[in-house]
Amino acid sequence: MGVRERRPVTSVDVAKRAGVSQSAVSRAFSRTASIAPGTREKILKAAAELDYRPNRIPAIMLSGRSGMVGVVVGGLSNPFYAGALEHLVCSLRERGLQVLLVHVDDALTLDDALEQLLGYRIDAVVTALAIGSKAVAKALDALRIPVICFNSRLTGQWISTVSSNNRAAGVVAARVLRERGVMQPVWLAGALRNAASVARGEGFRRGLGAMAGELVSLQGADTYESGYDAVSAMLLRGVRPDGMFCSNDMMACGAIDALCERAGLSCSRDVMLLGYDNIPQGAWRAYDLTTFDQGVGQLVKTACEVLANALEAGGEPVSQNIVIEARLVERGSTAGG
Amino acid sequence: MGVRERRPVTSVDVAKRAGVSQSAVSRAFSRTASIAPGTREKILKAAAELDYRPNRIPAIMLSGRSGMVGVVVGGLSNPFYAGALEHLVCSLRERGLQVLLVHVDDALTLDDALEQLLGYRIDAVVTALAIGSKAVAKALDALRIPVICFNSRLTGQWISTVSSNNRAAGVVAARVLRERGVMQPVWLAGALRNAASVARGEGFRRGLGAMAGELVSLQGADTYESGYDAVSAMLLRGVRPDGMFCSNDMMACGAIDALCERAGLSCSRDVMLLGYDNIPQGAWRAYDLTTFDQGVGQLVKTACEVLANALEAGGEPVSQNIVIEARLVERGSTAGG
């Protein structure tokens, strides 16, 4: 048998074996093309025997569309983002789009990463970056391909956003605490440049109304540790809250642990507490956290629809901004008693 | 100015503007090619003015190498996998490899997904699937490209594995519990087809030695809920453990919560408990979980090296199996008192 050829199987090989032209092979694998059922069957049989897989690369060259979407993530350590990514990958695949994944620490990495992705002629970009600056927006807009951002305030000709109604949720959080007689409310903010966090804080303050004067604001950084540390410091300063709203669930868990461990305060009995994101860990019995569910499924589905619209716009920039209401999920941390 | 052309900028456009040939442009963007510094500068300037990005697609056709690696994940809801993915994406990018991400629920999805990925001529596959069957191994091996699996027993000409020493860790877990006077050990297993879990259980049983007769084995499914439920059922049956080894941290957290809530048992004071994976949540104060750290960094680094080897093998199948020792991380859940 001589040397085993490693040359990949092409449509020409299949055509030869099936006794048809190369174009027939191409059509056999296309859903829309016109081809006789018998011919298709014959070709698919030959293809299976040769273990032929249609090569998408030449098609990309011809159409200029790769069918790949660049997905930029940062902070997968937050289960909310990990879950969102999982949903996103599935939804995009259902639409025949592949995910080219990039992880980003800072703006520098982002530029680099985008350069590389552009070489692959990605059709669009989806980002779940919590933090976005004007520079980032500019870099994304310069790509001249559709960009979809979650919970971001980035703007641009090509940039669409899908966000939960952070401000409204903040108002609701305040109402819940007021209704239950909270006298000393505390707001635990996320990273300074996290637009969603800022909006949640604004809503909370507004919702507190007359009580806003009593509000104590803490600065966190979106992580469990930052929540734990911020609340520990607050306790050392002698502040004794009876109600808290935390910009996300990770920090909320940190806050609960600090309250308990540093001051013996029990969440719910001594302090009512709300988080945001509805991560699985918030439902763990040790935390039993009241929180806001952004509806990851809905969020991702909407993002995909926006994306599909933008891709069909035929090279014209599309910019939509969609807001989805978050749903309050009440658990033990606001049950009182 | 007429109609704005949407045709993407090609190397020919840059060549024209810079007054050189198309090949010169190609060489200007290549690190190895021979080109005069002045010429390169001139070309890069023209390229920047036109906003030209080298297109990798034609190069893929010529070389047959896409520079993309298919990464198959399932269960990103386990923070261990989410973290591993994050590391992996970064490490691969440092080596100039892009990540084409696929999420998989079951074997069916996998076949579909692989079909699609093959169309993009991926150079290799990396999987972090906890669960692998013979059918999966066969499907992967049939791709005739390097495959790297984490913590798996999949075998094949093209399949390499990188695993932590699950059995040895199980032995260590048993020793820890024995040394601290545990009389009623319990093993909480992960999903049945999870090879890593099986190995951990075997090691644990072996490490218990004479005490293995007392061992109570529970069946979980790798999730928090499954751990909570399995332990709750055990408590209902009247079993009162004083030492537990859980196949992963998620289940360990569920176990701790069930012990406390269903039987008022305190982890550490009444029950010594170990997990596996060292997920961030295990370090949260509410759990303070002793666990085994697989060393994600090391694991991923090794996987990338194996991958690089395999890619350099020039089409010949490569199969390595590397085992890394897990490190015991002692925290409060085994502190006693």
Place this chain on the structure above:
DNA sequence: TCTTTGATTGCATAGCTATGCAATTTCTTT
């Protein structure tokens, strides 16, 4: 100055598929 060497550049091509168009075959209709 002439030859030799090395560096730089351009030409031409390969790589594989999808698709417009024309040619051919099959089916319908009268």
Place this chain on the structure above:
DNA sequence: AAAGAAATTGCATAGCTATGCAATCAAAGA
């Protein structure tokens, strides 16, 4: 049965870059 309509098929080509090869040019040595 003939003509027209519809379906099917093959031919030829575009799409963009990297690279072997030959040609050109500059520099160095004789």
